[in-house]
Amino acid sequence: MSLGNPPSAVSKKLSAFVALSGDELRALDGLQSAVRPIAPGEQIVIEGQANHQAFILNGGWACSFKVLRNGSRQVVDFQVPGDFLGLRSLLLRKSDHSFAAVTAIEVCEISKASLLEAFANSPRLATAVFWAVSRDEAMVVEHLVNIGRRSATERTAHFFLELGDRMALIGQGTRTAYACPLTQYHLSDALGLSAIHLNRILRQLREKKLMVFQKGVVTITNRKRLIELAQFDDEYMDENEPLLR
Amino acid sequence: MSLGNPPSAVSKKLSAFVALSGDELRALDGLQSAVRPIAPGEQIVIEGQANHQAFILNGGWACSFKVLRNGSRQVVDFQVPGDFLGLRSLLLRKSDHSFAAVTAIEVCEISKASLLEAFANSPRLATAVFWAVSRDEAMVVEHLVNIGRRSATERTAHFFLELGDRMALIGQGTRTAYACPLTQYHLSDALGLSAIHLNRILRQLREKKLMVFQKGVVTITNRKRLIELAQFDDEYMDENEPLLR
DNA sequence: CGAACGCTTGATGGCCATCAATCTCTGTGG
DNA sequence: CCACAGAGATTGATGGCCATCAAGCGTTCG
Numbered sequence: 001m002s003l004g005n006p007p008s009a010v011s012k013k014l015s016a017f018v019a020l021s022g023d024e025l026r027a028l029d030g031l032q033s034a035v036r037p038i039a040p041g042e043q044i045v046i047e048g049q050a051n052h053q054a055f056i057l058n059g060g061w062a063c064s065f066k067v068l069r070n071g072s073r074q075v076v077d078f079q080v081p082g083d084f085l086g087l088r089s090l091l092l093r094k095s096d097h098s099f100a101a102v103t104a105i106e107v108c109e110i111s112k113a114s115l116l117e118a119f120a121n122s123p124r125l126a127t128a129v130f131w132a133v134s135r136d137e138a139m140v141v142e143h144l145v146n147i148g149r150r151s152a153t154e155r156t157a158h159f160f161l162e163l164g165d166r167m168a169l170i171g172q173g174t175r176t177a178y179a180c181p182l183t184q185y186h187l188s189d190a191l192g193l194s195a196i197h198l199n200r201i202l203r204q205l206r207e208k209k210l211m212v213f214q215k216g217v218v219t220i221t222n223r224k225r226l227i228e229l230a231q232f233d234d235e236y237m238d239e240n241e242p243l244l245r
Numbered sequence: 246m247s248l249g250n251p252p253s254a255v256s257k258k259l260s261a262f263v264a265l266s267g268d269e270l271r272a273l274d275g276l277q278s279a280v281r282p283i284a285p286g287e288q289i290v291i292e293g294q295a296n297h298q299a300f301i302l303n304g305g306w307a308c309s310f311k312v313l314r315n316g317s318r319q320v321v322d323f324q325v326p327g328d329f330l331g332l333r334s335l336l337l338r339k340s341d342h343s344f345a346a347v348t349a350i351e352v353c354e355i356s357k358a359s360l361l362e363a364f365a366n367s368p369r370l371a372t373a374v375f376w377a378v379s380r381d382e383a384m385v386v387e388h389l390v391n392i393g394r395r396s397a398t399e400r401t402a403h404f405f406l407e408l409g410d411r412m413a414l415i416g417q418g419t420r421t422a423y424a425c426p427l428t429q430y431h432l433s434d435a436l437g438l439s440a441i442h443l444n445r446i447l448r449q450l451r452e453k454k455l456m457v458f459q460k461g462v463v464t465i466t467n468r469k470r471l472i473e474l475a476q477f478d479d480e481y482m483d484e485n486e487p488l489l490r
Numbered sequence: 491c492g493a494a495c496g497c498t499t500g501a502t503g504g505c506c507a508t509c510a511a512t513c514t515c516t517g518t519g520g
Numbered sequence: 521c522c523a524c525a526g527a528g529a530t531t532g533a534t535g536g537c538c539a540t541c542a543a544g545c546g547t548t549c550g
Contacts, residue, residue, distance in 0.1 A: 048480055066390045069476050074390040089383060091376050096383040096481040131336050138334060138341040140385055145311045145319040148392045148437030152506070183528065192393030194507050199530060214529095231314050235293055236341040397538070428496065439539050444498060459497095491550105498545070506537085513530075520523085 009082030009170045010056050016169060016239065018128035027118045027125055032056055032108040044099040044107065045086055052095040053109050055085040060105030061181055065189065066097045075190035077140060078102065078163075078182065082170045084110075088133055103181045131238075138236045147192045150231070155191050156201050157230035160211060160218055165237055176220040180213065254327030254415045255301050261414060261484065263373040272363045272370055277301055277353040289344040289352065290331055297340040298354050300330040305350030306426055310434065311342045320435035322385060323347065323408075323427065327415045329355075333378050348426045376483075383481040392437045395475070400436050401446050402475035405456060405463055410482055421465040425458065 007015070011025055020028065035058065038044060045052045047066060062079040064086075076097055079085055085107065089096050119126040139162065146155050164175040173179060184202070188195040205211050210229065211220045220226055234240075252260070256270055265273065280303065283289060290297045292311060307324040309331075321342055324330055330352065334341050364371040384407065391400050409420040418424060429447070433440040450456050455474065456465045465471055479485075 066386070068390070068394055072394045074393040076386050076389060089379055091372070091379045092383060092481075092483045094480060094483070096483075097386060127336070134334055134336045137382060137385075138337060140382075140389065141311070141321050141342060144321060144385065144389045144392065145313070147389065148319040149313055149317045184530095185528080195528090196508080196530085197506050200506090203530085235339060236337075238337045238339070238341075430496080440496090441498085441540080442538050445538090448498085493548100493550090495548080496546090498543100500542085500544105502539105502541080504537105504539080507535085509532105509534080511530100511532085513528105515528085516526090518523100518525085520521100 008058065009080075009172075010058075010084075011082075013082040013170050014125075014128040014132060017131050018124055020125065020128065024122050024125045027122050031110050031114050031118055032058075033111050033114075035106055035108045038101040038105050038107060040101055040103050042101050044101065045095050045097075047095060047098045049095045050093060052086060052089070054087045054090050054115075055099075055107040055109055057081055057083050057085055058106040058108060061102040062099055062105055062107075063102050063186065063190075064097050064099050073189045074192065075186065077136065077143065078186075078190065080166055080170060081172065084129075084132060084136070087129075088136065102186065135238055138238065142236050143190075152191070152193055152197060152201050153204065154230050155193075156187075156198065157205065157210070157226050158232050159187070159191060160213065160220065161223075161226060161230055161232045161234075162237070164218065164220060165234055165239070169239060176223050178218055179216055180218045181216055253303065254325075254417075255303075255329075256327075258327040258415050259370075259373040259377060262376050263369055265369065265373065269367050269370045272367050276355050276359050276363055277303075278356050278359075280351055280353045283346040283350050283352060285346055285349050287346050289346065290340050290342075292340060292343045294340045295338060297331055297334075299332045299335050299360075300344075300352040300354055302326055302328050302330055303351040303353060306347040307344055307350055307352075308347050308431065308435075309342050309344050318434045319437065320431065322381065322388065323431075323435065325411055325415060326417065329374075329377060329381070332374075333382065347431065380483055383483065387481050388435075397436070397438055397442060397446050398449065399475050400438075401432075401443065402450065402455070402471050403477050404432070404436060405458065405465065406468075406471060406475055406477045407479075407482070409463065409465060410479055410484070414484060421468050423463050424461055425463045426461055 011020070011028055014020060014028065044055065044062070057079050059081050062085060063075050064077050064079065065073055065075045067073050085099050086095065087110070090112070119129075142162070146158050150158060163180065164178060167173045167178040168175045184195050184198055188198040191198065193201070202213055210222050210226045211218065226232075256265070256273055259265060259273065289300065289307070302324050304326050307330060308320050309322050309324070310318055310320045312318050330344050331340065332355070335357070364374075387407070391403050395403060408425065409423060412418045412423040413420045429440050429443055433443040436443065438446070447458055455467050455471045456463065471477075
């Protein structure tokens with residue numbers, strides 16, 4: 001990162017797993033070319049698009065999703081600051097899903113050339129990036145389990161617990177209290193539920209005094225019982241100790 | 246591959262996307278160390294296991310899955326000959342899911358050292374391997390959409406269409422007729438359904454003369470209508486033309 | 491030959507989708 | 521400044537999809 005700048009979300013996230021030197025942090029910065037602001041709701045990459053790019057999300061929230069012909073939508077994952085967009089499908093000729101801005105966001109393109117160069121020069125940075133991609137994959141898999149085999153209540157609880165871990169990791173809030181700009185429609189599309197049913201689930205969780213999601217803020221009131229309910233095991237997040245010191 | 250041997254499933258699969266030279270095919274062979282036979286039902290990697298390895302599946306069918314504490318199981322993906330096992334989570338300290346043999350299988354470990362060496366010496370081979378991993382990811386994502394937003398019938402149809410493409414790719418059967426050793430329990434765990442309901446769905450598909458799955462054989466009777474029903478779009482399989490000639 | 495496994499069918503009920511309506515809040519233009 | 525539109529949240533009513541319980545069948549294998 002540049003001298004004097006506060007650490008970016010991405011460097012904060014990667015540093016939690018691989019201790020990066022000043023040179024490596026500068027190389028990480030070097031990956032980022034032109035910064036581009038995007039308005040809420042706008043699409044960055046459209047499913048089926050050729051020559052798609054990868055990005056780093058510097059600020060704001062985005063989501064990756066697929067739309068079916070009958071109009072229903074499945075959100076695959078949300079991206080928070082510090083996350084990569086589209087890195088895992090960079091090798092496919094056409095993007096296998098779409099990306100859209102949830103809030104106003106700021107992304108910067110990752111140039112393929114500088115990525116390869118950085119990997120060649122800094123194996124530790126390469127490790128950190130691959131780790132991040134692997135973690136994202138593990139989250140998609142857990143998301144699959146969530147939808148396939150958990151009830152609506154468990155699913156919802158699980159989702160907010162995972163999100164809490166992610167937000168704490170990048171220093172935006174804590175595991176039990178964080179800002180969340182998603183609408184109930186976003187959530188229901190991620191959880192494979194109708195927005196109406198999700199609303200009832202949220203009410204139940206509130207009434208059981210487990211967690212509250214209102215006005216863009218998540219407050220987990222009883223984390224222990226919520227974890228129990230969701231059968232949440234954070235092992236797959238792989239964040240309990242640094243990978244490389 | 247060794248002189249005179251028939252092409253392995255993995256080389257057949259990768260060759261469909263990246264034209265590999267004799268040297269590169271030999272490097273691919275060099276990744277494979279000791280061949281290990283595994284009995285049906287046996288687990289190869291157990292969720293949470295540290296120091297897990299990656300494998301190439303030479304013959305037979307395997308599956309990757311997660312088990313919840315309440316005993317229900319979610320199959321993430323099935324692996325057919327030529328597929329990699331555990332490659333995408335190699336960087337995580339603990340495996341995020343389990344692998345088990347469906348039929349009797351033969352796997353060989355991928356040595357990390359030889360993998361890195363092969364990547365350094367043969368960028369084309371590296372591209373081919375990354376492509377395969379990316380395609381597998383795209384399949385997991387599509388699987389997520391399948392479970393989240395398609396009805397049981399659509400889901401089931403989609404599953405068999407995808408599988409047909411995969412089997413045809415490795416030259417074991419055609420897109421509309423192939424052997425499939427999975428039980429209805431395997432299938433229901435993959436599709437997030439009860440085995441009983443899946444059974445009824447299969448009957449309906451049979452009665453509608455769209456497809457038959459019986460005695461270990463899948464026969465797609467009316468592929469066009471099945472594709473329509475499932476809203477199947479094979480774009481995400483990224484196999485409509487070679488990546489590198 | 492019995493046990494185990496896999497497949498099949500019937501009956502019942504619950505979870506969750508869908509339709510419909512209301513309410514709040516915010517932003518916008520007249 | 522207010523009327524209005526639109527997005528988001530909320531609640532009620534109804535019904536269908538699919539889970540679950542229960543039972544029986546065929547096949548394989550020890």
